Amino acid sequence: MPAPYSLPDMLERIYENQLALEAAIMELSIWTANHGGHHVDQNVRGAFETIGENAGHIKQALARLRSQGLD
Numbered sequence: 001m002p003a004p005y006s007l008p009d010m011l012e013r014i015y016e017n018q019l020a021l022e023a024a025i026m027e028l029s030i031w032t033a034n035h036g037g038h039h040v041d042q043n044v045r046g047a048f049e050t051i052g053e054n055a056g057h058i059k060q061a062l063a064r065l066r067s068q069g070l071d
Contacts, residue, residue, distance in 0.1 A: 008065040
């Protein structure tokens with residue numbers, strides 16, 4: 001039976017998923033803006049500010065977990 005992922009590994013994968021979703025949604029937001037949906041684009045970009053802030057916190061937490069040897 002394979003060993004379970006460590007907490008830092010699992011959080012790293014969640015973080016990578018978050019970045020991938022952010023990129024996909026940004027593509028849709030750009031398309032929407034180019035087709036007259038500027039209000040939707042502004043809302044999406046506002047949400048990305050939160051995503052960016054949270055991404056920084058996640059990376060800091062991952063660094064702390066790794067430095068504590070919780071790999």
